[in-house]
Amino acid sequence: MRRLRLPLLLALAAVLVPSAAAERKPLLYRVGPLPARGIQVTGRSAILVDATSGRVLWARYPHRRLPIASTTKIMTAVLALERLRPHDVVTVDRSIVRVPPFTEGLRPGERVEAWKLFYGLLLYSGNDDALALAIAAGGTRSRFVALMNERARALGLRDSHFRSPSGLVDRDNYSSAWDLAALTRYALWKPRFRAVVRTRVKRVPWSAPVGSKIYVNKNHLIGSYPGADGVKTGWTTKAKHCLVASAHRHGIRLVAVVLGADDSYADVKKLLDWGFANRG
DSSP: OOOOOOHHHHHHHHHOOOOOHHHHHHOOOSSSSOOOOOOOSSEEEEEEEOOOOOOOEEEESSSSOEEEEEEGGHHHHHHHHHHOOOOEEEEOGGGGGOOOOOHHHOTTTTTEEHHHHHIIIIOOOOOOHHHHHHHHHHHHHHHHHHHHHHHHHOOOOOOOOOSSSSSOTTTTOEEHHHHHHHHHHHHTTTTHHHHHHHSSSSEEEEEETTTTEEEOOOOOTTSSSEEEEEEEEETTTTTTTEEEEEEETTTEEEEEEEEEEEEHHHHHHHHHHHHHHHHO
């Protein structure tokens, strides 16, 4: 096979991996007024974007600041993926036992490879996974939260503020449909993130006495909605149902976000159906 010359390799890399300059550009944009279509959603805020170009296709109160529950974990995953290699060993901190419900049962002091925690974080949505990764990637919980807010500013997420790596606490932990769509577009550039969030079921070997764990993706679109391949669910009493979803068909990738919904799945399906029907 003929070797590729360096200039060509660099050109290919520029196409496949966004440059630093590209990342400084706005992750989302709109062209003219959004279509006044009769899409009815139950969410307090919603948006549909073309994930390839970043163009906003439809929106309802996209900059409304709302609690976002476990969709917070998208930012946690982004930072932890950048700072931890898959086989880095994470020692579970003692503070993990004080994490409130929705935990998978990590034991203080046990040593776990980081890749396993990412499946626990993004499929099972374990709050203990979020804290374990935050401490491993940031040194301390508070330092990691500071990094989350620094990255939000760097990405131009003006509607966002993070208070925890899990999103369990609603107070002072908020974002908008616009910001979550922008963050998700950024996250989907990362192959490891894409590989995890599109997984429906993952069997993970574990040390004794557990033996193995099976993570089932809480995103019910995976395996039921054609082309669905991510991203994250969320719920608290205050935030209600939140859903960030991505789907890919015939070269078109869409991201839909619904926050504060009574039926986030019905909302997202309406948006994706409309998007694929009008972008084909």
